[in-house]
Amino acid sequence: MARRPSGRLTATAILIALSMAVSPSAITPPRIAFTDTKLSNGLRLIVAEDHVAPVFSIAVIYNVGSRDERQGRTGFAHLFEHMMFKGSENVGPGEHFYTIFSNGGTMNGTTNKERTLYFETMPSNQLEAGLFLEADRMRSLAIVQDNLDNQRKAVQEERRQGLDNQPYGRTNEAVDQLAFDNPAYKHSVIGSMEDLSAASTQDVASFFQTYYAPNNAIIAVAGDVTTAGVRALARKYFESIPAQPAPPAVDITETPQASERRLSLEDPLARLPRLDVSYRIPSDLSPDGDAVEVLSLVLSSGRSSRFYENIVRQKQLAVNLNAFAPESRGPRLLRIIATPTPGKSLDDLEAAIEAEIGRVQGGPIADWEMDKARNTARRQLVAGLGQSLSRAIQLAQFALVFNDPGRINTAYERLTKVTAADVQRVAKQYLTRENRSVIVTRPAPPAPKGGL
Amino acid sequence: MIRTSPAVAGGLTATLLLAATLLAQDPPSPTQGVVKKGKVPVSREILKVKLPKPVEADLPNGVHLLVLEDHRLPQISFQIFVPGAGGYGDPADQPGLASFVAAMMREGTATRTSEQISQQLEVMAATLNVTAGMASLESTISGSCLSDQFDGLIDITADVLLHPSFPDQEIARYTQRTRAGLSQQRANPGFLAAEMFARGVYGTHPAARLSPTVAALDKTTHDALTAFHRAHYVPDHAGIAIAGDISMAAARKLIETKLAAWNKAGVPPMTVSEPAALGGPKIFFIGRPNSVQTNLIVGTQAITRTNPEYDVLQVMNKVIGGGPTGRLFIHLREEKGYTYGASSSLSAPMYRGDWSAATSVRSEVTEPALRDLLAEVALLRDQPVSDTELADAKRSMIASFALSLESPAQLLNYYVTRWRYGLAADYWDRYPERVSAVTAAQIQAAARTYLAADRMQVVAVGDPARVADTLKKLGAVETYDADGKLVP
Numbered sequence A: 001m002a003r004r005p006s007g008r009l010t011a012t013a014i015l016i017a018l019s020m021a022v023s024p025s026a027i028t029p030p031r032i033a034f035t036d037t038k039l040s041n042g043l044r045l046i047v048a049e050d051h052v053a054p055v056f057s058i059a060v061i062y063n064v065g066s067r068d069e070r071q072g073r074t075g076f077a078h079l080f081e082h083m084m085f086k087g088s089e090n091v092g093p094g095e096h097f098y099t100i101f102s103n104g105g106t107m108n109g110t111t112n113k114e115r116t117l118y119f120e121t122m123p124s125n126q127l128e129a130g131l132f133l134e135a136d137r138m139r140s141l142a143i144v145q146d147n148l149d150n151q152r153k154a155v156q157e158e159r160r161q162g163l164d165n166q167p168y169g170r171t172n173e174a175v176d177q178l179a180f181d182n183p184a185y186k187h188s189v190i191g192s193m194e195d196l197s198a199a200s201t202q203d204v205a206s207f208f209q210t211y212y213a214p215n216n217a218i219i220a221v222a223g224d225v226t227t228a229g230v231r232a233l234a235r236k237y238f239e240s241i242p243a244q245p246a247p248p249a250v251d252i253t254e255t256p257q258a259s260e261r262r263l264s265l266e267d268p269l270a271r272l273p274r275l276d277v278s279y280r281i282p283s284d285l286s287p288d289g290d291a292v293e294v295l296s297l298v299l300s301s302g303r304s305s306r307f308y309e310n311i312v313r314q315k316q317l318a319v320n321l322n323a324f325a326p327e328s329r330g331p332r333l334l335r336i337i338a339t340p341t342p343g344k345s346l347d348d349l350e351a352a353i354e355a356e357i358g359r360v361q362g363g364p365i366a367d368w369e370m371d372k373a374r375n376t377a378r379r380q381l382v383a384g385l386g387q388s389l390s391r392a393i394q395l396a397q398f399a400l401v402f403n404d405p406g407r408i409n410t411a412y413e414r415l416t417k418v419t420a421a422d423v424q425r426v427a428k429q430y431l432t433r434e435n436r437s438v439i440v441t442r443p444a445p446p447a448p449k450g451g452l
Numbered sequence B: 001m002i003r004t005s006p007a008v009a010g011g012l013t014a015t016l017l018l019a020a021t022l023l024a025q026d027p028p029s030p031t032q033g034v035v036k037k038g039k040v041p042v043s044r045e046i047l048k049v050k051l052p053k054p055v056e057a058d059l060p061n062g063v064h065l066l067v068l069e070d071h072r073l074p075q076i077s078f079q080i081f082v083p084g085a086g087g088y089g090d091p092a093d094q095p096g097l098a099s100f101v102a103a104m105m106r107e108g109t110a111t112r113t114s115e116q117i118s119q120q121l122e123v124m125a126a127t128l129n130v131t132a133g134m135a136s137l138e139s140t141i142s143g144s145c146l147s148d149q150f151d152g153l154i155d156i157t158a159d160v161l162l163h164p165s166f167p168d169q170e171i172a173r174y175t176q177r178t179r180a181g182l183s184q185q186r187a188n189p190g191f192l193a194a195e196m197f198a199r200g201v202y203g204t205h206p207a208a209r210l211s212p213t214v215a216a217l218d219k220t221t222h223d224a225l226t227a228f229h230r231a232h233y234v235p236d237h238a239g240i241a242i243a244g245d246i247s248m249a250a251a252r253k254l255i256e257t258k259l260a261a262w263n264k265a266g267v268p269p270m271t272v273s274e275p276a277a278l279g280g281p282k283i284f285f286i287g288r289p290n291s292v293q294t295n296l297i298v299g300t301q302a303i304t305r306t307n308p309e310y311d312v313l314q315v316m317n318k319v320i321g322g323g324p325t326g327r328l329f330i331h332l333r334e335e336k337g338y339t340y341g342a343s344s345s346l347s348a349p350m351y352r353g354d355w356s357a358a359t360s361v362r363s364e365v366t367e368p369a370l371r372d373l374l375a376e377v378a379l380l381r382d383q384p385v386s387d388t389e390l391a392d393a394k395r396s397m398i399a400s401f402a403l404s405l406e407s408p409a410q411l412l413n414y415y416v417t418r419w420r421y422g423l424a425a426d427y428w429d430r431y432p433e434r435v436s437a438v439t440a441a442q443i444q445a446a447a448r449t450y451l452a453a454d455r456m457q458v459v460a461v462g463d464p465a466r467v468a469d470t471l472k473k474l475g476a477v478e479t480y481d482a483d484g485k486l487v488p
Helices: A011-021 A076-083 A095-102 A124-138 A146-164 A169-179 A193-199 A201-211 A227-238 A289-300 A304-315 A346-362 A369-385 A388-402 A407-416 A421-431 B021-025 B099-104 B115-122 B146-161 B170-184 B188-200 B216-218 B221-232 B247-257 B310-321 B327-335 B363-382 B387-399 B408-420 B431-437 B442-452 B464-472
Strands: A035-038 A046-047 A055-062 A105-111 A116-123 A217-223 A260-266 A274-281 A318-324 A332-340 A436-443 B055-058 B062-069 B075-083 B125-131 B138-146 B241-246 B282-287 B293-301 B339-347 B354-362 B457-462 B477-481
Touching: A011 A055, A011 A201, A035 B408, A046 B115, A055 A124, A076 A105, A076 A116, A076 A146, A076 A193, A076 A201, A076 B055, A116 A124, A116 A227, A116 B099, A124 A169, A124 A217, A124 A227, A124 B216, A146 A169, A146 B293, A146 B327, A146 B339, A146 B354, A169 A260, A169 A274, A169 A436, A169 B282, A169 B387, A193 A201, A217 A227, A227 B247, A260 A318, A274 A421, A289 A304, A289 A346, A289 A369, A289 A421, A289 B125, A304 A318, A304 A346, A304 B115, A304 B216, A318 B125, A318 B170, A332 A346, A346 A369, A346 A421, A346 B055, A346 B387, A369 B075, A369 B138, A388 B216, A388 B477, A436 B138, B021 B170, B055 B075, B055 B247, B062 B408, B075 B146, B075 B170, B075 B408, B099 B138, B099 B170, B099 B221, B099 B431, B115 B146, B125 B146, B125 B293, B146 B247, B170 B216, B170 B221, B188 B282, B188 B354, B188 B457, B282 B464, B293 B363, B310 B327, B310 B354, B310 B363, B310 B387, B310 B431, B310 B442, B310 B477, B327 B339, B327 B354, B327 B363, B363 B442, B363 B457, B363 B464, B387 B431, B387 B442
Parallel strands: A046 A217, A260 A436, B062 B241, B282 B457, B282 B477
Antiparallel strands: A035 A046, A055 A116, A055 A217, A105 A116, A274 A332, A274 A436, A318 A332, B055 B062, B075 B138, B075 B241, B125 B138, B293 B354, B293 B457, B339 B354
């Protein structure tokens, strides 16, 4: 409690707080057993068998995302993801999702800068159906102009719904454009309307050939299956899909940032201003990744975080203030998003954020803050083990990023080794003025009438 | 990614819209939504699953306790339901009072400051939230933690439930943050549509309220909050549901110890009134300049949770808009490419709730998309659902039960629903049987009754320059601005 000098707390209150803070959980998170093999065509297969519920999940990750897109085709990796639901040799358009939902399952696909993920959760008697569906589209995607045109429209509506018709949509897209120089990471996953309109069936065919090869994919199956059963079915349906030459490597280098970047935007859909501050941080693969994670927890996790307690609650400079660091194997940002309290100045808010960062860099980090970070990591780990889908996705993702699905069992222990000094060091190293990009978004005039 | 639920809903004058000219005006679909080749090796059997049951007990203070013991993971979650403490009972001139009380309960007690509560919870990595929806009949206190922190979590929970202090300073902070939120939400087209739909369907009923007013916020005092808490946070009709790594014996002992001071108040159960019957079909338009899409909601009043036709309406909803297999998604997205998602939902609480279908489409296809939406509703009335479609919808609903076995908290919610609505003891055991028995004729009859054209409400939110005139082709339109004010 010493970090806040206001003296508002009574001695009794401090004692209660301290006594609570010294009881960290003694629970040891359970470990996930799995096998990790490759089929002869290079398809990586991870199986985590358990029988806690009559359910299994499949996660298929293709090592391709928007960073792999060529110039003039932004948004293509995600548009392609939509095509994966439009049919293959033995599966009609839409039959993939129709089959899964009609048999009690759930499924979806999602694309980010670095990977495309497809997944399904089904009752355990449908394992063969799930693997068949994933294999058929990996082998024989149907590439039909009308279906491409249809999904292009759906994706353009996705862009309008999520970005063009929302307050701060342009801001969200501008962050990476401003902060990064590497073209692979600079553009948004959803892409531009023009580039989406330009995508052709030839693009679909060559992208499929290059990136949707078994040797560029990872499948993880978790839940109520037998490892032998999954392997047999995987061999039956996937092993004859031919491997392809490895896709071209992506240049993920980023030239160091020399000075602060600033941008002002006017947003006709917004009613309140917004401040975005983004610092370049090292990739997930860096040894500093765990310390950066704890840093973002100290700054912004929950109402006891420094940002919330000091800037939102005490100083009342902001009504919302969050920091987070999206995962990335390449260039990466620690992002801060703040909505100023109406009537309070954006400059004061920005200064307060800077001051809190300065206090992490210069001042002590309390033991309770480190306990909180460790317990939060432990809690998140345990919560993430409950669903077979979460287990499957984590295993595949750790295999993709670290070539080590076993991180599912060690990520928490790694985080507990981070010290307060580590957190201060990474804060000093990366959260510097020269290393940040700032966007100020203001409602476009004329100011909306009838404000509250 | 596939998304079926946009953040919106709408209401309408349907008779006018469903003229025979509809089909002629409809551009032809270049693609087929779903083509079934039938080669996927699916098991046609529905996996038989047995739902574990909670242990239940009635405590002397009136609390009904449900515990679903599950030791798969070292974690526990709980919910405390306090009927009467939701926004349903807000005084007419104080909309939002219940949600204000709920939000403030974590902001200080007789012995803990707001900051201490947050810090103690977060060091334990425990969550604790108190929420009271604007139209909800109850307040819900929910939390979760690793199992060895449960005593500590319930200790703080009891303090928050029994001894909130409503400090003036925190009241001022909450008011300021909420005022900003009220302004911000008016930038969201989904909110604007949902707000207008609720007004159209529920009129002056409490369910029409989606957010507090600034006036009500500003006049809320420490005394009003304290009085509401004292009157409504009583155990007489409350329920506590606990799922996870704990036994009934241990849970009961903990609850009875920590909540020993939560005494019966002798208040009668709250009564609930129905919304007034709808006057007729209506079209509402909310002008939101610079919009590039139109958010649409079509819907009407429906049924209570205990209505015998509940299962029929659930299957009907599944067929038309319950996810990507629904007709709306397949037709509006997969065939026409009008939208990223289209879906429908049935809300059936203690009072007569609503059925609604929602989508958001690019401005220029507002008219054909709205006509298609209404045509899908008409189709449910005019033609029986095909055998295959009906069988697929039912199988989807029944087979998906297996998935809930992964989550003790979700399982327990089934039993909470049974308790809350006074459903039969074997309600969930017989669910597959009841769903299987639903017929196409029942669905069509229900659609004719509940989704009749003269009951439909339509809401559209979009750019006035591009959409307002289009809507007028469909009937008389009530137009509002984005602040909810009627535009003459």
